[in-house]
Amino acid sequence: MEVIATLEEHALKEYKWEDEELWISNYVARARIKTDYKVNSLLHHEVSPFQEISIVDTKGFGRMLVLDGVPQVSSKEGFIYNEMISHIPIITHPDPKVVGMIGGGDCGPAREAMKYSGIEKISVVEIDQQVTDVCRTWLTPSSHYDSDKRFSMIHKDGVDWIQENKGNYDVLMIDRSDPVGPAAKLFNQGFYKDVFECLTDEGVAVFQSGSPFYNTSTLRKTYHSLCELFPIVRTYLVTIPLFPCGLWSFTIASKKFDPLDADLSRLKAEDTKYINSEIVYASFVLPNYVKEILESN
Amino acid sequence: MEVIATLEEHALKEYKWEDEELWISNYVARARIKTDYKVNSLLHHEVSPFQEISIVDTKGFGRMLVLDGVPQVSSKEGFIYNEMISHIPIITHPDPKVVGMIGGGDCGPAREAMKYSGIEKISVVEIDQQVTDVCRTWLTPSSHYDSDKRFSMIHKDGVDWIQENKGNYDVLMIDRSDPVGPAAKLFNQGFYKDVFECLTDEGVAVFQSGSPFYNTSTLRKTYHSLCELFPIVRTYLVTIPLFPCGLWSFTIASKKFDPLDADLSRLKAEDTKYINSEIVYASFVLPNYVKEILESN
Structure with missing residues (x-):
């Protein structure tokens, strides 16, 4: 060993x-x-x-x-998280040019975003440069994305970065970890307001919103906080075998476009391992017990 | 303690x-x-x-x-398994009268079947009477189902039982545990043939078919074995937080009716905690990596 x-x-x-x-x-x-x-x-x-x-x-x-x-x-199932946090918000917006990501130093979601030729700028904001370096060495060879001129990596606190980029972004992915440690402030109402203001008037954001099974409060709070700011808020589910109990949620918040009306012909799923055009809609279908979490206060 | x-x-x-x-x-x-x-x-x-x-x-x-x-x-999430193994085959058949279940001594799926007034007979075949007794004492009060005259509990080896009931059943649910111990023979090709012969000419069966993540061979073998016998075979997914890695599969095998054409108005979902009419179709939408398991040999 x-x-x-x-x-x-x-x-x-x-x-x-x-x-x-x-x-x-x-x-x-x-x-x-x-x-x-x-x-x-x-x-x-x-x-x-x-x-x-x-x-x-x-x-x-x-x-x-x-x-x-x-x-x-x-390495065995990271594609599930990476594909499901990225493709859905990207196709919700009919023509995203500027895409940002907070967290996700392994750059998995960024590599999915690169499949969309219409996207002109992809910024990944990772507070911890050492995470990025370790991932490049051990998980994902950097050649995949260093050659893409649209891509930039910014080592900065996501909260500071988002306050400096008002009104610029078409799509934002908030690839935050659990609400403890450095990610805790990415769960505050103030942060959700910053995300709203960082987006264009037609912008779409997606948030990792926790386990609907053992941590219902993270999902409920995320959903209700976003409903106070955005006209369209929808939660979708995915099963991530690495995460405890498997079931996980993402919540999408949109100023204009509904993910359920997304143009599925735009989905770049030629070489995806999880997502396909049928999965998009199916992921938004919630079991009754998850609907109850969203409907309760 | x-x-x-x-x-x-x-x-x-x-x-x-x-x-x-x-x-x-x-x-x-x-x-x-x-x-x-x-x-x-x-x-x-x-x-x-x-x-x-x-x-x-x-x-x-x-x-x-x-x-x-x-x-x-x-007790916290058993409703997921119980509802998802029972309602889908029951609504796939347009008018089931005789329903059988192998395994499932806790009678959870049987209680779901009782919601359908058209069903005239519900037989649960559980090899281990002690499992039934323990569940009645500690998990599910028997009053729920003992008063239902359609219900009968048979303590017998499921393999013997099924060979004695040829051509009688509209719907069969094979609530088998893992392919080790007493449940191992419920994974043989001979057993699948017995299930086929136990069903009427319009019968529908459903099988617990394992984890698509860490045990791909159980799913693949179940699916291919059933395809050799039944004209319609479809796998659907559910996330069961109690099971390792969460993601789980059921495979439905049908002689005549396609579960994707099921009459959703028949679904008895007034008090279900998981299933609703949208979930039925969505559960059959498979991520690419699960499709690949079914398509590979």
Whole structure:
């Protein structure tokens, strides 16, 4: 087993040895469930000013980016999150030129956005440059996107960046992690107002809005906060095997265009592994218990 | 904490103590992932001729039925499985009178079937009477269904039962657990042929067909085996938070009626918590990576 020296040094609480095997554990305090992944090798570990960053290789998920002990994206199923946060808002807007993304230092959603030739500018705002560097080394070769002149990476606090870019963006993707640590302020009402003002008058934004199963308050608050600002707000669902309990939500907020009226012929799904034109509408169909979360106060 | 004496006696491998807390662990060897649930109390434990049966109370899922260490159904989200295995085959057939179910000793799907007044007979075939008894005591009060004269519970091996009931059934639900232990023979080609012969000429069957994420072979084999026998075979998806990685599949096999042509006005969804008329069609929309599983050999 390949294990770097820093493991014992840092005594990371999310790692544990069992019968001479290394496991990484993701604990959801709210539901008191833990998901443990057998680690074939801990490929990399470092501590940035913002968080602990590691890359592990696992049997079930391949390579995994782990931030502060929480798995964020894996090589085996990262396409699900990346495709579903990007294509839907992009096709909701009939002709987006300027696209921005807060978070998502692995640039997965940005690579999906690049498939749309009409897009002229793609900005990724990632607070933690070390996350970007680690992802480029271990997860996604940079050649895919460094050669695309439309793409720029900005290492800055997303809250500061969005206040400096009023009225410029056609599509914004808020690829925030859980509402703890550096991402916490991306869940405030003030931030939602900043997003509204960063968009053009026809702009569309999408937000990672949490698990509808074990964390109903994140979804409910996101939905209701956006309804106060945007005329069109819709939640859609996706199953992400890496995330606890699987079921996850995104919430789209739009000033003019309804995602249910999106022109599906615009969808660039030639080489996607998850999304297709039928999935777009189907993702907005909610089970009754999820509808109840949105309808309750 | 309320913990029955048999715990230490049996030294169940799926239970473990950590910092004076009891946890139950569900291990998926195929993907080398474990999901651990904090147990508030181990309410019941017994060993039947077929399996270990326990009922635990957990924070995240409420009461849970656990067979041989594998969580089967929970009070918090059991409605998802129960509604999705039952309503879809029932409305696929335009006028089902005789409905059978193999497995599912908790009778959840049978309770959904009872909502359809046209159904005249509902037989549940559960090999393990002790599972039924434990569920009646701890999970689902029997008053709901004992008063329904259409309902009968048969404690018998499903394979024997199905061979004795040729040509009788309009709808069959194969609520089998994983292809290990007593349920293994419910995954053989011979069993699929028995199901075909147990159905009327217009019959519809549905099968639990495994995780499309970490166990692609169960889904692929189920789908291809059924395609050899039935003219109409379709897989649909559901997210079950209790099951590892969340994403799960059911596969419907039909002699005459296509579930995509089902009369949605027949759906009895007045008090369902998951299913509604839009969900029926949306559940059959598959992400590309799941389509690829079905299309590959």
